[in-house]
Amino acid sequence: MKTQICIIGGGPSGLLLSQLLHLKGIDNVLLEKHTRDYVLARIRAGVLEHGFARLMREAGCGERMDREGEVHDGVFISHDGRLDRIDLHKYSGGSSVIVYGQTEVTRDLYDARDRMNGKVIHEADDVAPHDLGSDKPYVTYNKGGASHRVDCEYIIGADGFHGVSRKSIPAGVLREYERVYPFGWLGVLSQTKPVSPELIYAKHKNGFALCSLRSQVLSRYYIQVPLTDTVENWSDDAFWAELKNRLPADVAARLQTGPSIEKSIAPLRSYVAEPMRYGRLFLAGDAAHIFPPTGARGLNSAASDIYYLYHAMVDHYHKRDDAGLDGYSEKALARVWKAQRFSWWMTTMLHRFPDNSPYEDRLQDTELAYLLSSDAAKSAMAENYVGLPF
Numbered sequence: 001m002k003t004q005i006c007i008i009g010g011g012p013s014g015l016l017l018s019q020l021l022h023l024k025g026i027d028n029v030l031l032e033k034h035t036r037d038y039v040l041a042r043i044r045a046g047v048l049e050h051g052f053a054r055l056m057r058e059a060g061c062g063e064r065m066d067r068e069g070e071v072h073d074g075v076f077i078s079h080d081g082r083l084d085r086i087d088l089h090k091y092s093g094g095s096s097v098i099v100y101g102q103t104e105v106t107r108d109l110y111d112a113r114d115r116m117n118g119k120v121i122h123e124a125d126d127v128a129p130h131d132l133g134s135d136k137p138y139v140t141y142n143k144g145g146a147s148h149r150v151d152c153e154y155i156i157g158a159d160g161f162h163g164v165s166r167k168s169i170p171a172g173v174l175r176e177y178e179r180v181y182p183f184g185w186l187g188v189l190s191q192t193k194p195v196s197p198e199l200i201y202a203k204h205k206n207g208f209a210l211c212s213l214r215s216q217v218l219s220r221y222y223i224q225v226p227l228t229d230t231v232e233n234w235s236d237d238a239f240w241a242e243l244k245n246r247l248p249a250d251v252a253a254r255l256q257t258g259p260s261i262e263k264s265i266a267p268l269r270s271y272v273a274e275p276m277r278y279g280r281l282f283l284a285g286d287a288a289h290i291f292p293p294t295g296a297r298g299l300n301s302a303a304s305d306i307y308y309l310y311h312a313m314v315d316h317y318h319k320r321d322d323a324g325l326d327g328y329s330e331k332a333l334a335r336v337w338k339a340q341r342f343s344w345w346m347t348t349m350l351h352r353f354p355d356n357s358p359y360e361d362r363l364q365d366t367e368l369a370y371l372l373s374s375d376a377a378k379s380a381m382a383e384n385y386v387g388l389p390f
């Protein structure tokens with residue numbers, strides 16, 4: 001098979017780029033390791049920046065998001081038995097976020113790819129990029145017992161943190177920066193009315209908790225747990241009891257509980273790989289960087305990579321201008337690092353760090369006290385939470 005661009009990975013990054021390029025007449029083939037049902041069963045992010053939403057609309061995929069997504073103008077921070085609200089709209093100079101699940105984003109993108117007869121190949125095994133340093137790269141994969149080859153001009157590595165793309169960059173070229181946090185998030189999805197119309201980020205001596213939502217009948221809650229815990233350690237009853245424990249009493253009293261329809265533990269990690277380009281291979285999304293989920297940066301940073309890459313490819317194919325491709329890594333990384341800083345800051349301020357000294361605990365309390373007492377600090381948080389421009 002021959003195409004202009006071969007995209008590895010059918011998560012939100014790969015699908016969004018595939019859809020945007022196809023709309024501009026740029027031929028592409030997308031290879032995904034798993035089935036569509038498997039990809040859609042993963043419960044992940046829930047908060048979208050407006051920059052992401054604009055890109056979804058440009059891709060012709062914004063209709064359901066605009067109908068069913070909720071615009072949120074603020075978030076709550078709970079601490080010491082009380083709730084404080086950060087007015088995102090006021091402190092960001094008029095912006096907000098959209099609550100619409102990654103599962104729905106992905107479903108809308110797959111539906112759009114179907115409508116356009118996009119070339120999406122599922123259950124592509126042993127995907128391997130080749131000849132990245134040449135101007136004739138290609139990708140091989142196996143499917144249904146046969147081996148296949150895609151000849152292309154560029155390869156996009158949008159295959160997540162565990163994908164093959166980043167690993168095909170020679171070790172001497174790749175620089176990796178990482179922080180692994182000594183805890184994870186236990187997440188529960190339940191068909192219950194959300195406890196709060198806006199998200200609650202909770203700091204508590206037992207650890208962090210987050211009350212989020214997917215709709216007015218679907219709640220998503222998280223609690224910080226040690227990395228040694230497993231899902232089997234946490235019955236639904238134990239989860240609800242600990243979540244309530246970490247919330248102010250009046251909030252806990254109105255929390256509706258119910259059976260979990262999904263329960264999983266995600267470790268927290270900060271990670272950046274540089275550069276995001278090697279020869280004809282461009283990395284995007286989780287293939288290049290991981291964020292601890294606290295600031296809701298993961299999916300949104302994937303979207304900014306796709307924005308830069310999409311415009312760079314359009315300039316290359318329509319205007320013979322390679323400045324976007326040449327500057328991609330530097331430009332994408334500049335925004336990625338600011339999002340890293342923000343997610344590290346929010347994670348550090350709100351979680352319990354078991355090895356902290358009493359001095360560090362007091363500084364952590366003071367960081368939150370300062371945020372809640374300073375308009376300048378609230379503005380800094382709000383402009384990052386709604387998303388820096390791209």
Ligand code: FAD
Binds near residue numbers: 043102160
């Ligand atoms: P992915 O969604 O990982 O997609 C990559 C795709 O590539 C997958 O479909 C995978 O099957 C495929 N693939 C992998 N290897 C290969 C291969 N060798 N060949 C072909 N295909 C391959 N972000 C937030 O903002 N908030 C959250 O609450 C949040 N929760 C998360 C919870 C978990 C458990 C995880 C793992 C991530 C979470 N994130 C969250 C991050 C967010 O979901 C990601 O940033 C987002 O999914 C990135 O999209 P992506 O398309 O770059 O990567």
Ligand code: DHB
Binds near residue numbers: 046295296
């Ligand atoms: C969700 C996850 C986050 O990490 C976050 O900061 C906000 C919301 C969620 O899954 O709903």
